[in-house]
Amino acid sequence: MVQATDLPRNETGIAAVLGVLKQRFGEKCQTGESMREQHGHTTTWIKNQLPDAVVFPKSTEEVAEIVKTCAAHKVPVIGFGTGTSLEGHVNAPAGGISIDLMEMNEILAVNAEDLDCVVQPGVTREQLNTYLRDQGLFFPIDPGANASLGGMTATRASGTNAVRYGTMKDNVVCLEVVTPQGEIIRTGTRAKKSSAGYDLTRLMVGSEGTLGLITEITLKLQGIPEAMSSARVSFESLDAACQAVMMTIQYGIPVARIELLDTLSVQAVNAYSKLSLPEAPLLLLEFHGSESSVAEQAELFGGIAEEFGGTGFEWTTSAEERNKLWQARHDAYWAGVALRPGAKGISTDVCVPISRLAECVSAAQARLDELGFIAPIVGHVGDGNFHCLPLVDVENPEELAKADDFIGWLNDLAIEMGGTCTGEHGIGQGKRPYLVKELGGAVDMMAAIKRAIDPDNIMNPGKILPDA
Template sequence: MSQTANQSSQPARYEEAIAKLQAHFADKLSVNLTTRQQHAHTMTWLKNQPADAVLVAQSKQDVAQAVEICNQYKMPVIAFGIGSSLEGQLNAPEGGLCIDMSEMNEVLQVNNEDLTVTVQPGVTREQLNHYLRDTGLFFPIDPGANATIGGMVATRASGTNAVRYGTMKDVVLSLEIVTAEGKIIKTGSRAKKSAAGYDLTRLIIGSEGTLGIVTEITLKLFGITECIGSGICHFPSVEAACEATMMTIQMCLPIARIELLDALQVKACNQYSNLNLKETPTLFIEFHGSEASVQEQAQIFGEIVEECGGSDFAWDTNEVERNKLWHARHNAYPASCALRPEAKALSTDACVPISRLAECVSETAKDIEASGMIGPIVGHVGDGNFHVLLLVDTNNPDEVKTAEDLVGRLAKRAIDMDGTCTGEHGIGQGKRKYMAYEHGEAVVMMQAIKQALDPNNILNPGKIWPQ
């Protein structure tokens, strides 16, 4: 095997492990540098740190056997879905084996009567909903990217529908995982609730591949509603838009989506998606239900908009217009990047109680403006979660420092408001430094769980825990 600068300092036992993996898996294993770098892909500015080899798994047995070999040689293992993570979860700072789960992409069982589905981890959310299109059911978690279900479990993904349907922790019923020893275990059943033992399912959800590798997922599904209405409204300020959001949630209006775009983000979407929206803080909304309930929700929401100083509220049930609106929202990332094509994107998020949302977003907006950075704000504000995309010249040390400081202040601002440094991106490498600030002594308990389940520290090492 040819060496690279990244590999040259790795223990000799890695060579032995890879030789054993090659003998067992043959053409499923690659040590090609380009392939390895592609599998360390990260959608942030973090350094690409490839594994020593990539295995394309085709079954749970492949995963179990590979992990067992790696554990024997104490070589790290990193699971890869599609490469849409944002905090360096896929990097291999200590080398090791990347297990590509993309070919484990079968929908295994749909139970229409129980509203459940069981899938392999390589199934993407769009693939799943396409498969379900004739059943009258759908999977609601929508992080924007066409992520794999396994990756969404790993990062406890959320998205635009979270305000009504929850996040991954709310829709996963059970998991099948490969442990650090290479054993295959199941964490639950298809029952909607259980009081039998520890809730291992939710322990694994959001663990970012540090406690086990997911090989099968059973999910809750939901019925497609009779009527869907969507629309937009404009506000004179971010604070006013957040106040309208807070009032909507406090009134228990069963809104399905409510997304905030600040003026700069609207400008970016106009340019990228050929829209003609007023470039002012804007809410995209969506209502689900019967025709009568959608009409009622829209009427009440319109009154809230007016009370909060908003304007131009317009909604419709036209599917073409709805798809155009949400397509533009899902393209917010590339639209923002196009504002400064020569820069690198640093995408970060935070989440606060809904009562502190307006304060947190407005303080963050003022902080960005004072710094001189370009940083559009967009968010799933119905659950207090928002995102900032900083566009940074990584060749300019002063600008890099400014961006890092902004992210740090945002993280601590959210935590100080009894929120969290990340609502859905996860910790990975990028936000390890805030774990102790957010969790205090609870970090010690988390690390004890990691040590108990993965004593050789082979499962995605160098992630989550403080440096």
């Protein structure tokens, strides 16, 4: 079972740092237990490991000052955004200082002609898109939660639009980063391409705060499409739904989103969001383009769905209807948890080549049924990524052991199929045991990079690497 193992604490260093930060930041340095609990807790089954203090900087220079203080005393630093991560990313296994970046929430520049913008890490995706709307622009990465863009960058987030617009690694142009020594660096420029040196931007995207703290992000933007249409269709089986997805991708239909909900998920969102969707495996889709192209895309997909036994196919350009469906999809986690009041939802994700999707999803559902779990399945299936949510009584050791067995089995299955143990949740603490299975000797190179950049291992220790 995944254990959040405590790491050795530097008590002398922590005491010295607390003294300096309290004097320097006053009320912006919080040491109350409830505040520290909030900054160690995420939506996870991994135990909460509290930092010793939470500091709220308002500028890159203040972040650098905090990190320099911690570096001088070899005290851990843990970055914090909105706390929506799922694999124990913000826990503090060796104690230390949590740097909450949510007060660094300014949109610094929008370069409409260049289709990019510059933001601080505490800006959330909804905040950015509200700001951009009047300029006819939007930022497409949508992980569901209203996460901070700094956190999304640090975890290489993706979500419902990834099948068309890619993940954070495809949409970050360059970064400003505070290094483990407290230096401020830039990883690139706003140029659309560069052959200048190592690609430090991509190194930092997905590093989960283990190599530095992101303090400024330059992002690609998209023009709001002339038209959008959404579609839904039900199937007799998960296998049929997944086969329809595979055919859609192979035909090259440029879907913006294509989401799978199994029967249990549909039942859950019907109850939670007051909908009346047919209680069968369901695909939700969205098409972006001109009025004629979105109609053509919807009709092409309708033909594919019919070929695989799809029923009740409907599509609409009504913004109200589209928003209702996608809000229900975004609420699927909470809808799923509501299926078993008092239980904890243990969300896990994998991603496989699209050709193995049907096999992997069907096997996962069969295994969950065999173990007796109430466990909805949803997925961003256009890129082979899906999530299972076993609902577990965390006070019941037998159920916890079965859940752990399932997660390990699913990760191994995805890796055997040429996939990954995590499509978008990241490694954090929860997925560390599977990283070596997936990447082998490449993990040694990652460890060497970590040691070179952060020799004292102060940046988010105990995450990603097996022995970090």
